[in-house]
Amino acid sequence: MSSGGEQFELVRVEDGQGWKKAGGTMLYESDHVQVEDVQCITPTRPDASTSWTIVHRKAAVAIAPMLEDGRFVLIHQERIPVHRTLWEFPAGQIDVPANEVTHDIVIRTAITELREETGGELLPGGKLRPLGHFFPSQGFTQEHVYLFLARPVHLPGAASPQHDERFGEMKFVTAAELRLMIARNEITTALTLALYAKLAALGLLAD
């Protein structure tokens, strides 16, 4: 297990640099989501007159696993909120409060999700390269996702889905095939598109 020695920015949502939470009322709270009405001072709104409904959720990781031959691993996953089975890169939530996440916890979660969702592991000398983070829906939720490229990965065992996840199939695609799936709208999840954008921008996609 190696993170390649590269650091990444831990996301914190807190006061500072013109931002200050002036008040908040919890409207709904469960283990999965919390809905809060907040009043917030922003760099251009020093009066905090505007209320905003925020949905809080745990942070997550998403990993683009690359095999030794350069192909990427996609998983086919049933997603109940959208009533669809979607091709995605492996991903999962980080089981501590989002603002208490540490580098070690992020790396450990990424390694665990890779193994649980694909059965895959980094080969000796393999690296988990941080590719930054993204906000899935920044007007709505503080949710954020840490992104990684894992390479090279081998798949010695079968995937071991958790009780609340079902995995049908895996698919191994070249960069060119991945590109075609995106062009054809066959890949529609933010985490997979965000990883593709990062890989493309960083010149990590050999066609």
Next chain:
Amino acid sequence: MSSGGEQFELVRVEDGQGWKKAGGTMLYESDHVQVEDVQCITPTRPDASTSWTIVHRKAAVAIAPMLEDGRFVLIHQERIPVHRTLWEFPAGQIDVPANEVTHDIVIRTAITELREETGGELLPGGKLRPLGHFFPSQGFTQEHVYLFLARPVHLPGAASPQHDERFGEMKFVTAAELRLMIARNEITTALTLALYAKLAALGLLAD
């Protein structure tokens, strides 16, 4: 106002093809979000034994505006849930229930958001090219975002933000500059990364 004559798939979340909502309890409901506990039959879960917490939200549009000189328009927007001011492509919610959205409503919202957030309009002969859609957080919410490339766009007037939105600045970037911002983690919103992934996959980024 032209959509270029191209069609796009309207997203519907409904029963069909192995999916059936077997029950649901609304846990929290406001104009902005609805939190629902659902029981769902899926292709691999015919017993519907698993409950899932879903947050419902309106659909949205996101537009990559390209000027005549090939540069893209980014806006700098305060995002209260994440306590950050972020560089993004223009975007906005569609003000009808997500499953009642029509092609015309999507196109009209995209044109309106482009004008309100950048002051921009399509030049005569300009096109709003559909680039598909994406799901921001498919394990959590049915929210979906329709993606467009608008080109060529001109900016005759100033942006006219709505009462609940604040826009600081705009930035005009070449494809190469956009790429660098993504590589440096200076662009962190799913909608902007998803549009970049689509543009890259479709070969619409001239470097």
